[in-house]
Amino acid sequence: MKKTKLLPVAVLASLLSAFIPVSQAQMDPTQTRSFWDDPDFKNRFMGTYGQLSDVEPKVSREEGAFLQSVVPVIRDNPRQAITELQNANSDGATAVYDFAIGNIYFQEGDLNNARTNYLAAVKKHPDFRRVHKNLGLLEVREGNLDAAIKHLSKSAELGDMDSRTFGLLGYAYLQQGKFVPSESAYRQAVLQDPDKLDWKLGIAQTLITQERYDEAIALFSQLIEANPDRSDFWLLQTNAYLGSNQPLKAAENLELVRRLGSLDSASFVLLGDIYLNQQMPDLALNAYQEVISREDKPDIKAPLRSASILAQINAFDESQKLIDTIQTNYTSELTKPDRLKLLNLEAKIAKQQNKVDRSAEILEEIIEEDPLNGEALIQLAEYHVDKDEVEKAQFIFERAQNIEGFEAQALLSHAQLMVKNSDYVEAVNLLNRSLAIKPSKAVEDYRDRVERAARSLR
Structure with missing residues (x-):
């Protein structure tokens, strides 16, 4: 039975951090009914409501009659309605005029003018609840969360118990990372409208973030x-x-x-990662192969990483199969560095599977494409060491010794070849050069042992 290794801690942490990106809520917090379609407000707008409460401005008989005459104009010609309302909106006029103008602008998508008129309305009547609510809605749409919270909270303070008000408050707090007040607001929204899924989703998301x-x-x-x-x-x-x-x-x-x-692709990759972390390489491979065969396949980096991790846990067959699938499905996307990564990985897999000649062929292919690939040069030299082809190995080690970043390792491997051939003096020389580039207590101890062996032969 094939044994797999445990994933390195860093890899494990990376996999477990891969949460699925899902929208903050399955809702559009910027939707509202046109104010003239709200039956309650429509009655007030038409002047049939009698004495107003403290949260609505007063409207005179004349103003009510004028507003009644404007309603059909709003439906048929919003711009004309704005003009008529603006002409009637003198300094002492009811704040309902400003509110009506703001609503028309809001309906037309002119949020700046809508805001201006809403603010004019609350300046005239600071406790105009409907204006605070619509300002909150507008600011949520614009992403001005502090302002949205201010006006929505004021609307609630003035007695607004509409689930939308509390749901939007929950949404705004959630976007700010204020999860406790967000949860409270969403729960209040659910109390007002138990069947609304958006608010329940909001609660669930605050629970996850907490x-x-x-x-x-x-x-x-x-x-x-x-x-x-x-x-x-x-x-x-x-x-x-x-x-x-x-x-x-x-x-x-x-x-x-x-x-x-x-x-979706990201979730497919996550599924494969979960199986990988659970030491189920066959199921991981199945998920990876399916996702990279789709039209919406992920960026090449994800399958490259997966193939590498499969090899790390000794799932060599699965890693090679994934490499084959990558090469089939990313033909046009593979860059030169990507191809070299795959070839390096294939060489390591072949070596681990005792296919040493195949590994050497791949290494030669890598070096032909990338002559300064120090890692491939060292591995190819070690292949020739194992084949007792000393001169070839020495020649390749000497090439690797001149490549930045690989000098110390190439010198060390070359020294080990010299020790194998009982050339202790040359081995000590190579080890000293390696230590000068990269000090190491282990290499220093090895050098001392080789020196003693050299002295014993004198």
Whole structure:
């Protein structure tokens, strides 16, 4: 039975940090109904509401009649409605005029003018709740989170219990990394609208960011039970499983999304990485091969890394199969450095599989393409050492000794060849040169032993 090595700690940490990127919430926080379609406001807008509360400005009988006449213009010709409202908006006019103008600009996508008119409305009537709510919505859309939180909080303070207000507050706090108030706001939103999935997703994401993974897993299980075909729910729960150190549970989720046909490239790579970390190289290879055969295959760096790690854990057959798949599917994307990485890896695999002649052929191919590849030169020289081809080995070691970054290792390997051939004096000379470039206690001790052997022969 083939033994696999444990992954190095650094590699393990890298794999476990690979959470799935999913949008912060499956919602568009910038959507709102047109103000004239809100029945409650429409009644007030038409002047049929009687005495106003403290959170709405007063409207005179004349202003109400004028607003009533403008409603059809708003629907048919928004720009004309703005002009009529602006003409009527004198210093003492109701703040509802500014609010109406702001809403029309908002509907038209002119957010700067919408903001200007909303601010004018709250200047006239500081507790105009609907304006604070719409300003909060506008600022969320613009990414001005501090301003959004200010106005949404004010709207809630003034008695706004709409789930959208609290949901947007949760969203804004989440974007700022303020997870506790975000969770509180999302929970309030759920109280107001228990059926809204967006708010439940918001809660789940705050739980994940607070590393309360078990709670997040439980919440996602409820969402999945009600919506089993929602692949995004399965993927978000996968993140929670990874965070709670349950990689095989995460893999189960990814496999289910794979069967749904919704697994993207990044998640496929993650699935392979999980199997790799769990010492399941055959399953890892299957995931890697499938993803790099797709049209939306990942960047070449991911499969190159995977092939290298497979070799590190002694999964040589799987590593070579993945290399073959890479070469088939990345023909046009492979750069010269990428090709050399693959060839170097193939040479190491062939050597580990005792295919030493094949390994040497690959090394010669590498050197032909990259004559200054010191690592390949040293490995090829060592191949000739094993074949007792001393002159060839010496010649190649001498080439490697002149390549920056490989001088010390080439000198050391050359010295070991000289020791093997009982040329201790030359070996000491080579070891001293190696130590001058890269001091090492182990090499120094080796040099001392070789010196003693040299003296014993005098």
